[in-house]
Amino acid sequence: MNHFLVLGAGKMGIVLAKDLIESDLQNRVTLVDIRSDHLEEARRFIASSRLEVVEGNMEDEEQRRSVFKGKTIVINALLHKHSLPALETAVRSGLHFVDLVGEAPLPRMAYDREAKARGVTVLSGMGLSPGITNVLVGRAVRLLDETKSAISFCGGNPITPRPPLSYRIVYSIDSLINFYQRPARIIRGGQMEEVAPLSGLEPIGFPPDFPDMECFFTDGLGSLLHTMKGKIREDLYKKTIRYRGHVSGFKTLQECGFFAPEPIEVRGQQIIPRQFTEALLEEKMKLGEEEDVTLLRIRVSGKKDGLSQTHIFEMVDRYDPQKKYTSMARTTSFPASIASQMIDQGLIPDKGVVFPENVFDGELYSPFLEGLKKRGVVISHEIVSEP
Secondary structure (H helix, E strand, O other), X not given: OOEXXXXXXXXXXXXXXXXXXXXXXXXXXXXXXXXXXXXXXHHHHHOOOOEEEEEOOOXXXXXXXXXXXXXXXXXXOOOHHHHHHHHHHHHHOOOEEEEOOOOOHHHHHOOHHHHHHOOOEEEOOOEOOOEHHHHHHHHHHHHOOEEEEEEEEEEEEEOOOOOOOOOOEOOOHHHHHHHHHOOEEEEEOOEEEEEOXXXXXXXXXEOOOEEEEEEEEOOOOOOHHHHOOOOEEEEEEEEEEEEOXXXXXXXXXXXXXXXXXXXXXXXXXXXXXXXXXXXXXXXXOEOOOOOEEEEEEEEEEEEEOOEEEEEEEEEEEEOEOOOOEOHHHHHHHHHHHHHHHHHHOOOOOOOEEEOHHHHOOOOOHHHHHHHHHHOOOOOEEEEEEEO
């Protein structure tokens, strides 16, 4: 019987664990989290005898080694800070490792030789973005004879925008703020550069239901900056999609000092503005029972057989009211679940540290997309050719 270990019982981890169990009657899943309330919620939501929940601190190496023992594949759905330590323990335990997190590709590559020696696959950035976005970019680049540009637009939002900031949090406010404050590394005009986060603001629409959105530069290309080196001639970047006015609202808070990390004195009390703001926004912007939508558009342009050709991928994925899955959890967790089961079934023969754009760009592309479609995540693909 296959035994998967899922790290993290947040929204992503719970959907991931449930999908693994529902996909194959042979699959067993152990779900680990430091919070007992998260584990109890998972137990109620999944309701399967093939689920085991374990309370544990995955920052502790000894606890990691203990809980990893006897498992087949480790899947990380924890915060970014847990990713590399979990990867290291998995490799040294001789276990396959799939990660929703995809940042810091070069430190991951440092484990490539050891992973190959132990015969294990380490697949990072296997969520939505990075993840689905990487697969689509990799596929289009493979289909083109030469590639000029690959531009990704992607973002999860509430279906109905409400204040503050017309947004709702599906992970942690700390991660969101870090995401918005980190310079974005992109390739423009064939040169690597860093641009300010939230810059490059432009309108974008997904008619008929989401015609009036905005998008802006954010960091998140991850491994694409390295795997696509020499393959994309001019532009490679990613923009995040939000409702119009979101960037202006966030910048106002930022310029007023609400995210400052240094303490200030207020009526004799020392207060750190960022901690204060996080406490307010965490409560006011939590998604709760609201429905959400994930929007994606990718344009990859180049030449094929001497003609200019553009590959356009689009997805509008919504909350699943029957299963009560948020769209962000669906589009982030399903790719990792599909990939993990492919590894377990021997369909992904690659050993060492690999990334989605190189694993699913060829023969595994169609099975991967079929796996998403089977779960209700549908991605369209249009090819536009010009003389």
